[in-house]
Amino acid sequence: MSSVLDVVLSSAFLAAALRIATPYLLAALGGLVAERAGISNIALEGQMLSAACTGALVAGYSGSVTVGALCGVAVATLLGVLLAALRLELGADAIIAGIGLNLLASGGTAYAVYSLLDDKGGTSGLKSGSLPTVTLPGVENVPVLGDVVSGQNMVTWLAFLAAPFVAWLFYRTRFGFHLRAVGEMPDAAASVGIAVRRVQYTGLALSGALAGLAGVFLSMGYVSFFVRDMTAGRGFIALAAVFLGGMRPWGVFLAALGFGAAEALAVQLGSLDVPPQLVSTIPYAMTLVALALYAWRRKRRGRVVPTAASL
Amino acid sequence: MNEPWGEDGPAVAARQVTKTYANGVRAVRAVDLEVPPGEIRAVVGENGAGKSTLMKMFYGLEQPSTGEILVGGRPRVLRGPASAIALGVGMVHQNLMLVPSFTIAQNVVLGVEPGRRGLVDPKAAVETTARLAEESGLTVDPKARVDEVSVGMRQRTEILKALHRQARVLILDEPTAVLTPQESEDLFAAVRRLRDGGMTVLFISHKLREVREISDQVSVMRAGALVGTIATADATERSLASMMVGRDMSLDVDRTPARPTDTTLRVRGLRYEAPTGQSLHGLDFDVAAGEIVGVAGIEGNGQSELAEILAGLRRPTTGTVHIDGTDTAGLDVAGHRRAGIGYVPEDRLHNGAALDASIADNLVVDRHERPPLARHGVLHPGAVRAHAEQLIDQYAIRTPDPSVPVRALSGGNMQKVIVARELSAQPSLLIASQVTRGVDIGAMRFMYERLVDARDTGAAVLLISADLTELLALSDRLLVLKDGRLVARFDDTTGLTEKRVGLYMLGVEEHDRGRLTTGLENVGEEAP
Ligand SMILES: Nc1ncnc2c1ncn2[C@@H]1O[C@H](COP(=O)(O)OP(=O)(O)OP(=O)(O)O)[C@@H](O)[C@H]1O
Ligand SMILES: [Mg+2]
Numbered sequence: 001m002s003s004v005l006d007v008v009l010s011s012a013f014l015a016a017a018l019r020i021a022t023p024y025l026l027a028a029l030g031g032l033v034a035e036r037a038g039i040s041n042i043a044l045e046g047q048m049l050s051a052a053c054t055g056a057l058v059a060g061y062s063g064s065v066t067v068g069a070l071c072g073v074a075v076a077t078l079l080g081v082l083l084a085a086l087r088l089e090l091g092a093d094a095i096i097a098g099i100g101l102n103l104l105a106s107g108g109t110a111y112a113v114y115s116l117l118d119d120k121g122g123t124s125g126l127k128s129g130s131l132p133t134v135t136l137p138g139v140e141n142v143p144v145l146g147d148v149v150s151g152q153n154m155v156t157w158l159a160f161l162a163a164p165f166v167a168w169l170f171y172r173t174r175f176g177f178h179l180r181a182v183g184e185m186p187d188a189a190a191s192v193g194i195a196v197r198r199v200q201y202t203g204l205a206l207s208g209a210l211a212g213l214a215g216v217f218l219s220m221g222y223v224s225f226f227v228r229d230m231t232a233g234r235g236f237i238a239l240a241a242v243f244l245g246g247m248r249p250w251g252v253f254l255a256a257l258g259f260g261a262a263e264a265l266a267v268q269l270g271s272l273d274v275p276p277q278l279v280s281t282i283p284y285a286m287t288l289v290a291l292a293l294y295a296w297r298r299k300r301r302g303r304v305v306p307t308a309a310s311l
Numbered sequence: 312m313n314e315p316w317g318e319d320g321p322a323v324a325a326r327q328v329t330k331t332y333a334n335g336v337r338a339v340r341a342v343d344l345e346v347p348p349g350e351i352r353a354v355v356g357e358n359g360a361g362k363s364t365l366m367k368m369f370y371g372l373e374q375p376s377t378g379e380i381l382v383g384g385r386p387r388v389l390r391g392p393a394s395a396i397a398l399g400v401g402m403v404h405q406n407l408m409l410v411p412s413f414t415i416a417q418n419v420v421l422g423v424e425p426g427r428r429g430l431v432d433p434k435a436a437v438e439t440t441a442r443l444a445e446e447s448g449l450t451v452d453p454k455a456r457v458d459e460v461s462v463g464m465r466q467r468t469e470i471l472k473a474l475h476r477q478a479r480v481l482i483l484d485e486p487t488a489v490l491t492p493q494e495s496e497d498l499f500a501a502v503r504r505l506r507d508g509g510m511t512v513l514f515i516s517h518k519l520r521e522v523r524e525i526s527d528q529v530s531v532m533r534a535g536a537l538v539g540t541i542a543t544a545d546a547t548e549r550s551l552a553s554m555m556v557g558r559d560m561s562l563d564v565d566r567t568p569a570r571p572t573d574t575t576l577r578v579r580g581l582r583y584e585a586p587t588g589q590s591l592h593g594l595d596f597d598v599a600a601g602e603i604v605g606v607a608g609i610e611g612n613g614q615s616e617l618a619e620i621l622a623g624l625r626r627p628t629t630g631t632v633h634i635d636g637t638d639t640a641g642l643d644v645a646g647h648r649r650a651g652i653g654y655v656p657e658d659r660l661h662n663g664a665a666l667d668a669s670i671a672d673n674l675v676v677d678r679h680e681r682p683p684l685a686r687h688g689v690l691h692p693g694a695v696r697a698h699a700e701q702l703i704d705q706y707a708i709r710t711p712d713p714s715v716p717v718r719a720l721s722g723g724n725m726q727k728v729i730v731a732r733e734l735s736a737q738p739s740l741l742i743a744s745q746v747t748r749g750v751d752i753g754a755m756r757f758m759y760e761r762l763v764d765a766r767d768t769g770a771a772v773l774l775i776s777a778d779l780t781e782l783l784a785l786s787d788r789l790l791v792l793k794d795g796r797l798v799a800r801f802d803d804t805t806g807l808t809e810k811r812v813g814l815y816m817l818g819v820e821e822h823d824r825g826r827l828t829t830g831l832e833n834v835g836e837e838a839p
Binding site: 190192 | 372391392393396402404408409410411412413417418421422423424426429430431472476
């Protein structure tokens with residue numbers, strides 16, 4: 001047991017936790033923006049995947065990591081707008097449309113990779129490089145802290161800045177103010193002359209962009225190639241973090257960080273003498289437990305839960 | 312910020328305005344209406360007469376099919392609320408339009424927030440709200456969350472919203488339907504002050520007494536058309552009523568003395584710990600078959616909780632409820648219904664009807680599994696339709712067809728659908744919460760008659776209402792709730808005055824426990 005503690009307290013573990021939490025943080029904050037705009041972004045998973053694939057491919061062919069990353073984020077943003085359009089223009093159910101987009105992304109990325117590279121697994125044959133890391137002169141040499149934060153990928157830094165950014169957006173800006181009103185009471189927002197649809201489109205675009213950044217990190221930071229279905233359910237776990245975090249920026253931040261830490265733990269335990277099948281279920285099991293806890297707490301806090309009306 | 316108004320002429324006007332909804336309902340027909348600046352104009356009419364529709368056209372929420380809308384003396388094309396707001400028109404909707412998790416100040420400034428470069432200045436929002444409240448006399452707590460304040464304060468928030476947009480015309484669509492008498496008084500005082508400051512006010516209400524009290528002139532609508540405008544000084548409640556319905560009608564209810572028989576509802580030691588809202592602290596009372604028992608009280612003193620417990624929507628913490636001798640503990644809602652309970656909820660929009668389902672479907676939800684509507688578990692669409700047509704006819708629900716979704720009905724007609732369903736089930740106990748809220752006087756009278764009929768055919772009726780006039784007109788016995796306790800019981804309501812009951816409602820006087828429990832069997836010895 002003491003070996004587990006040693007692992008958890010090591011700076012290598014903490015550094016890994018931050019790195020692993022990065023896609024969760026970005027995707028969860030993206031999910032939060034969409035949720036608060038009144039449209040659930042079930043398509044986080046597909047947006048991440050598309051961004052990861054586009055990023056790796058474009059970077060590989062153009063030779064520019066920057067162009068690749070920008071294209072990846074742009075594709076995810078467009079998918080966010082597409083989801084909003086399906087919901088708002090065609091009246092599609094956001095959940096169904098989101099599932100559709102996820103399936104499309106999964107199939108579409110696999111097809112793109114196969115037809116371009118003749119490889120069914122991923123883009124490991126393509127040299128696409130990864131996004132730069134940030135070393136902080138000075139901090140670098142501080143014990144523990146230096147090992148943990150310095151040398152992290154720039155996207156990890158962005159992920160940690162995303163939480164204060166979203167909080168600022170929600171509670172300080174006019175746009176965030178309108179976004180929250182639109183998500184909660186669209187009729188009330190419309191009756192004071194707010195352009196409800198425009199706000200929702202913008203919110204979903206931002207949501208897609210954040211998910212896109214998460215995806216780009218997976219294929220151009222975490223590793224430097226795209227693997228088929230490499231998101232592995234992270235978009236859905238991020239969605240769980242949205243609710244677990246009480247739909248507030250800092251709550252979601254903590255929840256996503258928690259999921260990241262859990263996964264980091266699973267990875268580290270893999271090196272110990274624990275069955276790997278069991279270990280790899282940790283993040284998912286934790287999601288379930290967390291959601292159950294969340295529901296239980298809400299019930300206890302005394303929201304009136306009327307007995308089911310069974311007429 | 313406002314667009315310019317013309318030099319003179321009416322503040323708002325309609326010229327030959329007709330509105331036909333997409334489903335073919337012609338809600339407003341060739342209406343000519345002019346309201347001069349600085350006047351309080353009441354608009355009255357039966358449910359579905361087209362009042363709200365006309366107001367929505369002034370506010371840009373609906374566009375006229377033909378004819379033109381004038382604001383500030385000039386013809387205008389209002390594409391949406393934003394263009395109406397820019398012209399200085401503000402509207403308080405029949406169903407309030409506030410964001411529940413926002414504070415009052417945030418709701419007031421929403422859409423025109425103070426602050427620079429895309430940022431919101433929360434301090435300025437609070438200050439602006441406090442200043443507007445101060446100037447207009449509409450007291451609110453700017454920092455309180457909307458979902459935690461009274462309906463009256465929400466209403467005032469809506470008006471402040473309009474003031475913050477520098478409204479010169481204020482449309483109030485049934486603002487008093489959910490207010491207590493005191494809150495209504497305060498609202499009127501504020502509205503008068505606004506009028507004296509030059510505001511033009513359009514005021515819709517079904518309470519003719521209020522109309523006479525507040526307005527300068529009254530316009531009467533019937534079936535989409537404007538039948539006339541008269542000075543309030545020349546109007547009586549009776550003359551207005553006959554203009555509205557097109558014939559003379561009496562407003563009094565004939566009620567023979569009750570002939571109560573056996574106890575139908577027996578409530579003993581009922582306690583309820585409310586997570587939010589009012590708790591109940593040990594209620595004991597009976598309601599017999601063949602009597603109407605009224606429950607008076609200022610809103611929020613436990614009436615809603617009591618009604619929902621009796622209907623099976625909430626479970627009491629301790630205590631017993633018996634219907635015709637059956638203990639209702641452990642029964643679900645369907646079980647409560649099978650035990651003979653009918654329930655007209657106060658919040659008809661959320662608990663009473665499935666808004667997107669048709670009228671016909673809403674009328675059968677409690678009996679769709681039984682003959683004649685269904686055989687062997689299969690519905691007969693013909694029978695469902697016939698059933699609906701019969702009730703629509705009996706209860707004068709204004710609709711072109713039973714297949715219309717309930718959402719497309721006017722406020723009062725939605726209420727009638729629910730009352731029709733509950734009363735036609737012939738319950739042995741009917742719980743009626745604010746039955747006449749938002750319905751027109753014709754329908755009100757009709758519902759009064761139905762309640763008395765239900766009583767005379769042997770139902771026990773528990774009538775919960777915020778309207779003392781209604782309670783005194785209908786109740787054979789009266790109970791008063793205050794802070795979740797019974798504080799008074801009147802076994803004879805003849806000669807009882809609103810003022811006297813008011814003293815108990817406010818807690819100035821109280822009956823002792825002996826009087827409250829006389830004649831009740833099996834009352835536990837409990838300290839109040
Ligand atoms: N969105 C809608 N679509 C179709 N028909 C509608 C719609 N809104 C209202 N109507 C119909 O238009 C008519 C007028 O409705 P309106 O709401 O203007 O009545 P009202 O005078 O305000 O009645 P109330 O006193 O009950 O509120 C009604 O017959 C109603 O069924
Ligand atoms: Mg109306």
